[in-house]
Amino acid sequence: MAPELAEWRQDFHRHPELGYHEERTAARVASLLRDFGLDHVETGIGVTGVVGVLHGRGGPGTEAIMLRADMDALPMHEASGVAHESLEPGKMHACGHDGHTTMLLGAAKHLASTRNFAGTVYFCFQPAEEGGAGAKAMLDDGLLQRFPASRVFGMHNWPGMAAGHFVLQDGPVLASADEFTITVKGKGGHAAKPHLARDPIVAGAALVSALQSIVSRVVDPLEPAVVSITQFHAGSTHNVIPESALLMGTTRTFSDKVQAVIQAEMDRICAEIGRSFAVEIEIDRGPTPYPATVNDRAVTDFTEAALRDIFGDARVVRGHPPTMGSEDFAFLSREVPGCFVLIGNGDSAPLHHPAYDFSDEAAPAGVAFWSGLVERALPAG
Template sequence: MPIVNSLNAAAAEVAGWRRHLHRHPELGYAVEGTAAYVAEKLETFGVDAVATGIGRTGVVGVIHGRAPGRTIALRADMDALPILETSGKDWASEVPGKMHACGHDGHTAMLLAAARHLAETRNFAGTVVLVFQPAEEAGGGAKAMIDDGLMTRFGVDAVYGMHNAPGIPVGRFALRSGAFLASCDTITIDLEGVGGHAATPHLCCDTVLAGAAIVQAVQHIVSRTIDPIASAVISITCFNAGFTDNVIPQTGRLVGTVRTLSPAVRDHVEARLRTVVETTAAAYGVKAVLDYNREYPVLVNHERETGFAAEVARDVAGVDAVDTAMPPELGSEDFAFMLEARPGAFIFVGNGNTAGLHHPAYDFDDAAIPYGASYWVRLVERALPA
């Protein structure tokens, strides 16, 4: 079962949908225009039901097969990123400072293409739930949709997700069972010392010096307290203190992220951060308060569903075009919440030799559309055989 012929024939039309979405990017939960576009398409395709406002601005389409059976959900994300696009494409973003730099426009278009095909053919027994999610990049839209009854209201038994991957050739897929993508936590460290004149540092407790020491000290948590075979990243990405050349600032703030691939390592990093941050600051006479915010959990692919997803991908792309041992990555994905709620699997589809995700010159490769859309269709037809 290679690429579905009708999806290949419609690839240019679907690319047009994708490019429309690319021109009109929206952020987070504020994806009203995108959601309306998706809902209108689903209504036009003749799906059995369309629900809007799930998880604030999410859209859900429902398609029933030829006979009763299990229910599986397929998820695409709709939101863009606050990045100024530099791709130079004819379909580049028309909204300054916003762009689809992660390919969610492609994800949405591929699932819409599969939705039309499934609504027309209904060559399956059971129900397909098409999930178009807001706020994947920030805000936890997956959790919001789950909290709004996504799994229970629509009777979902299993859930599948897909993301494009620059660097993997178009026409290839990659995945792995178990821990696949990292947890994502944010940290904010507020510092308070004693400010004063830059010429009299002995009368001050310098928040800049304390902050610099903290930036270095937290790296020892990864290099010296975590098993080298395990994985963790602590990145301090923002340091704000002071406003002029001759004043030692009274306060400062550090902001960063923590990524891990296991709950145990995640717990360890949080505990060690509190100790290292507070004691390092105290050594400089500065008070430090750490706010540790857990955002996305580790994305863990279920073994049985991952094996099944790999089989479907081989049907579409060929036996040699599917990597089932892709190394885990320290990027994160809020699809992890859905895999905590129901069994399922997350897979990457190749995007070719393009700029990387979240890069201002990135663009989704439309040549991937027939592969991704065919994967969705074949997955439904195999998971819910008529």
């Protein structure tokens, strides 16, 4: 299947689409699933999500599992130099979702041809993972009511690990992510007369420093946490104190409790600095904070056994340390016991880098994993 997988993947790569705008991608996914002979294909779930339904040899059976892949790209310019480089300026598959979609399609094709399992598999192709909470949108659209699965599985590529090798871990594997925007409203004026203004830049600078004290002085030092200010916008020229300043960033942790502590402390710091500098400070959090991704131990044990059975011990590692990156697979695994696995992408550029490209060498191993996992989770007997 390798040449066919590469053709699909490179086509998706040439035509990246951002979250909730994956019209072309979703249409091709649905078309291919129908061509494979799946029992049912449903589109438009959570705006642009697609779910394919495949029954085993004996029909729907009594158990169903869900396999999930994401489809969206990132709003960044590609500089990979590959022949299949993005044709859409300012958009690229810099996180490998083109590969994730391809691997799940490959498994759907293979399993549809063999049906060597008993029960039902739901192939879930999700929009808007990159900050848009597409998994939650699909859940809000009745995903699990319409496609009730007992277990859910996800997979992400991992640069720097040998292509086609796997790592997994039970418990927390990826952090929560809360986006925030802080607006500092002061009083503008001439730079030569700062005493007649209320400088939002000075207040914003104090905020940047004070917010860093949350992790070092408020959060339990045994609890991983990150507070990052990633944008600071203010002013338009040399000699004018602006009316306002804008700060943006994220907070990350593995604990709901710590997440709440950080939010409360941010609110307190914003209020106190606002009073101290006589400016108004408003904090606006993103509409859908991502929770931490936590793997269920029993499902992880099963997944590890399946991986070792398929690939042997040399290509499977358990015990990968958690990462402070985040994933909206967390919304699914909070509803249904699940496991999120990493597959090696070889010696590629890092994720979210303009030179990144998914390794087509990894795709057949991903298809083998998905297919073998289904056959072991839903044995035909």
